[in-house]
Amino acid sequence: MNDPLLWISAISATCGCFFFVAGSIGLLRLPDIYSRLHALTKADGLGLGLVVLAAMLQQEHWIPVIKLGMVWLLILFTGASVSLLTARTALETKVPWWRKEEA
Amino acid sequence: MNFLGLGALCWRFTLLSALWWAWLGHDCASWIVGAPAIAVSTAVSLSLLPPLSIRISPVELVSVAPKMVWRALIGGIDVARRVLSPSISIEPSMLRYPLLSLPGNTARWCFLHCVSLLPGTLSVSLEGDEAIVHVLANQDRAHRELAKLESDIASIFHHPSRHA
Structure with missing residues (x-):
């Protein structure tokens, strides 16, 4: 009976790992601090969400499910905060952003 | 107190x-x-952050939350697709977005936090009444996404959006 849930959980975790890898590839391939933050906040936030969903589906009680949900929300929030502070500091210290014609 | x-x-x-x-x-x-x-x-x-006099609408929060999850999903897929394509398809620009319908600071910071989850946009700073947003590609789409988010946030904070 639990099999379909486990399958969905496995698929979700695999997709989550894919987005973590994509976020890291973005960090390496993108040209400047601002575009790298795009990859980190969005791809990693989504990757974590999918891994958390996978972990939720394997719980037998509802309390760990709520705890996992809170962990995800907190990490999403801190991720967005840190990204905003990093980008703002970069702009204030006049870090230029990469433009297409420079390529 | x-x-x-x-x-x-x-x-x-x-x-x-x-x-x-x-x-x-x-x-x-x-x-x-x-x-x-x-x-x-x-x-x-x-x-x-001193106590705030604003009211948050729980009903609107519940109706906006699934939209945010959906946008974050699209945002993640979009950025993953761009960085994994052989020639990275980005055309970055900086955008100034006036936050006319979000008068309160809390609503504005809430907006800035959500912007980074939308497809193609990253909040950079808040200068006066304008949010400075880094756009990975396609300014028009970014503008549409920001307007939708602005009206959603405004509805949560009980300030009907002028764009809505």
Whole structure:
């Protein structure tokens, strides 16, 4: 009976790992601090969400499910905060952003 | 302390306690550190961000949350697709977006936090009434996404959007 849930959980975790890898590839391939933050906040936030969903589906009680949900929300929030502070500091210290014609 | 301040204190104390419980609550001994940490954090929070008189609509929050999850999903797929394509398909630009329908600071910071989850946009700063947003590609689409988000945030904070 639990099999379909486990399958969905496995698929979700695999997709989550894919987005973590994509976020890291973005960090390496993108040209400047601002575009790298795009990859980190969005791809990693989504990757974590999918891994958390996978972990939720394997719980037998509802309390760990709520705890996992809170962990995800907190990490999403801190991720967005840190990204905003990093980008703002970069702009204030006049870090230029990469433009297409420079390529 | 007035009623507003007491309400804010209770809310923040409860929220921080819930977070501690989520990580370490199973271990009773952890509360030896946790309880003072929560008390100090609540005090710091109240001194940095004084109690607010705004009202948040729970009904609107519940109706906006699934939209945000959907946008974050599209945002993640979009950026993953761009960085994995052989020639990275980006055309970055900086955009100034006037936040006309979000007068309160809380609503504005809430907007800035959500912007980074939308497809193709990253909040950089807040200058006066304008949000500075880094756009990975396609300014028109970014503008549409920002307008939708603005009206959603405005509805949560009980300020009907002028764009809506």
